[in-house]
Amino acid sequence: MPRALLIVLDSVGIGGAQDAAAYGDAGADTVGHIAEACATGRGDRAGLRQGPLHLPHMAALGLGLACEASTGRIPPNLEPKGPLKGAWGYGIETSKGKDTPSGHWEIAGVPVAFDWGYFPNTVPSFPKELTDALIERGKLPGILGDKHASGTEIIDEFGAEHMRTGKPICYTSVDSVLQIAAHEETFGLERLYDLCRIGRELCDRYKIGRVIARPFVGSPEEGFRRTGNRKDFATPPPSDTILDTLAKAGRPVVTVGKIGDIFAHRGTGREIKPNGNDACLSAAIDAMRGLGDGGFVFANLVDFDSEYGHRRDIPGYAAALEAFDRRVPEIEAVLEPGDLVIIAADHGNDPSWQGTDHTRENIPILCFGPEVEPAAIGKRSSFADIGASVLAHLDVGHAGKGRSWL
Template identity: 45%
Template sequence: MTRCLLIVLDSLGVGAAPDAADYGDEGADTLGHIIARTGLRLPALHSLGLGRILGEEGGEEGGAAPLASYGRMRERSPGKDSTTGHWEIAGAVLEEPFAVFEHFPAGLMEAIEEETGLRFLGNHPASGTAIIEGLGEEHMRTGRPILYTSADSVLQIAAHEEVIGVERLYAVCAAARRHADAWRIGRVIARPFTGRPGSFTRTERRHDFSMRPPRTVLDAISEAGIAVRAVGKIADLFAGQGITETHPTGSNAQGMQATEELWRRNEAGLVFTNLVDFDTLYGHRRDVAGYAVALAEFDAWLAGLLPRCRPEDLVIITADHGNDPTYRGTDHTREEVPLLVLHGGRAGPLGTRDGFADIAASLAVAFGLPPWPRGRPFL
């Protein structure tokens, strides 16, 4: 049976999408600007065809032809967040964007507060680290959790682990998730932190509570009796739907280790991995150097994994949106994303794909399923 690895490099955009101006993101280019600022070299990714994606004809190491098929993808769904991007990768294209709020409406707040018995601090857009530093001391004094949002469709709740335990925070977020559905909010995110005023630190026990997605190709794969193994925040983004086995992680390093172990011991099925540090630690924090180091670490890991891939395997490397660390603000950027496909010794251009759902359509082909109704397969 087919063995497939799908890796999402969270936020690794490769240039502004044609509609980027509609989102205020004209000129954004996550990877291009990182390379320009740091001189970053990614030999493993370039060997697969990354240079061609970036317009560097003949830019592979040693001038060799790419080892994989390569192209770009433009998102069809409105939005630029992880839930939207991953759902479309899995074949669910949104016609209506998730709701975004400057301040969450009174009706929603009252419902959450009534169920949880808590009142909240904040309720405005903010950087997660900044709002914790600003309100963390008051939170510790009053016991009131910190609630905030961003330019994405997210409702985030932060709490100190010594004030509100992690399991209690998860329960509060689960309650918020139930009420957020009516307001079409994509994700509720638990953001536990530790430390003291002036030195608060968010922990690795973040947990995402997503809306349940419409039917995706993950459902079709798992219903066919084929394993769908989720690494990182994948299971959270799909609310567990279509997932047969989940491996949550707290870092890129843990995600790469879990992926490698699954890839080594499994003979069939899909391993679906998200590496989130690119986005949360470096993109949102506008840390160009840190983003470059993390990419170099992934590239070195990939160089060790590629020899373990058999010709009949299907390996897809892509992203879900952009988050240009050189851009203004701290939010995601509307960008095209890379597409690298290693399968059957085939190599060559895949062009610019009209939608992320081409991946879902291709997974359906790879696993011998009926054609997926959205997307155009590239296999």
Template identity: 45%
Template sequence: MSRRAIIIVLDSVGIGEMPDAKDYGDLGSNTLGNIAHRQGGLKLPFLQKLGLGNIDLITGVPAASNPEGSFGKMAERSLGKDTTSGHWEMAGVILERALPTFPQGFPQEFIKRYELAIGRSVIGNEVASGTEIIQRLGEEHVQTGKPIVYTSADSVFQIAAHEAVIPLAELMRLCQIAREMLKDELQVGRVIARPFLGEVGKFYRTSNRHDFALEPPYKTLLDYLKEQGLEVCAVGKIHDIYAGKGTTDFIPSKGNMESVDKTLGYMAKVKSGLIMTNLVDFDMIYGHRNDVEGYARALEEFDARLPEIYTALRPEDLLIITADHGCDPTMPGTDHTREYVPLLVYGTSLKKGINLGVRPTFADLGATVADYLEIGSIAHGNSFYADIQGGI
């Protein structure tokens, strides 16, 4: 069996507020729609042909009269709006309880225990933008050697350190200690190393970040595929998000375009199984920094690479383009937004122009991949493969 599924996750590219957005402070969020409106339109001709404009109103991306792909949108059933819960749900894991967040910072009792464990005092311990906090506390960090600890509206414990002050290997050790200590009610989804360089007033984050993710509570799509002897190849932070479980090979990457290059590299050699890619720049560089223009440009850059991806597809391939949450850069804050995510499905042997509607859970994606690759069912989700099966 030589079938392959290629999942490309456009990190944070949401397509409109979910019904419960108010509970998250996200009324009015629509990452794609608001960016397009603010920019006076987006130019996404290849995503348009797939059916992106058929999902919802996007200025500059009209509905295709004869979409080349199938289209819909997915709601997140898990509580939360973070990378971990979004990706896990795609792979069949639904969280009934949201991963904990710390809007007032982490408890002082924990911080004291952590400082004893690492042999250093820390600074920060607050909710902050990663780019802002290194400018504000970077000088003190450089002078004292104290790592900067911070969090966000997501379930994360982040440690920022200048690479010349705390070398990468030591920063990773500090993160590993935090990962081991953050248990029970403190069990965040990710501990993230946030190294930076530069001088006072000109600090900048490097691409050497690393995520120490919580292990999924039960088997994901990736585990099931690996157990069946199929290849499971991860590009970008996918390997980290699933805590290394279920992958047979992985390649770190720096930036969207390098991630596309490495996806194409896997497509040239992987015979069967899953290739899963996360394009993180949308979220990390543009969404969290409220950079509407940069976000729009990044969307158009990805769109321009789609012909290469189409050329690399084999007749028995299933291509899915989606997202894991929103991060609307037009909103007042810099946090993720509780949104539907787009669902675009393409394959030369599959039906075209099928409206897949509003899927009640991201897990429908994983169930469909499991169905397509003939490995049976996964923990959650209903496959829509029967809707698109059959070719032209």
């Protein structure tokens, strides 16, 4: 019985969506601008990487051709150098957000048709009723931040005061999110998680998609750094996703990285949550080795987004793409006859763009496996086509959105 692996390269967009101007993102192009920067030396960093963007395996799977289909041009050095090895195309998001839950839910067959709630870019950002309740129920001396901010910058700004006072750092962004940062040692990791659970309950009335725990360590003297113990507390999808469908069909499901958090742990099977792209990819590959017939592995590689996109780090992003590309042969090596792999993304996060937020972009769809013939699958009118294709491949009935290309 066939099996499937879906890998989401978090934020690896391939050109501004048709409605990008409405989001302030007309002209954004994550992969294209990284490739152009690398071609002109702006992607170089001593000791990390240099030269043109080198993604030979993904180029052979059709990445450059997917970019061309989306934007009308192949980014520098992404032309396939030999025979193509997979099917390629690009996806258009129909959900109203450019956030992680919207992208992943739509991939899984549930486009977000409603408007998320957002906190305004004011100081303070949060309604007084929300902060008062969070302080009272969390038994806090108060909160710090209360504004739109970069996660690393706000920790640098308030980390010392947080350690001195015990007040957690609360902030948001253009996404539908409340983020709470606290020191793992002086505040406590489990206490931070408990506070986020309170925040999750309080945020429901505001239609906020996620409450995110952002633990960090360090000191004012040596500096602060975020740890891998991030945890997302998401509102559940409004209807069944492909994960629910597979669970009801009794199929083996393994979810890797933050997939479990994104789907509020519903239908997410055996959850594995390593720290970092390499560890998550290794876990996904290992899961495929032991996956039963008709099974599904769903993985998210978040570092592209959290470590490089939001931080506007072009060389770091380029190096992460090249590191993933080098491991594509490892994915191919564990595939059995009938297996299917899809590589996609959930939104963009152009590291050459202004600000620190996601960008509204089309996404690549690269599809390969022992029996997948090279072909153009064209423009897909919804990310939901990915989930529909997974279910079609696994021969499981599909009642959600999307149209399979298989």
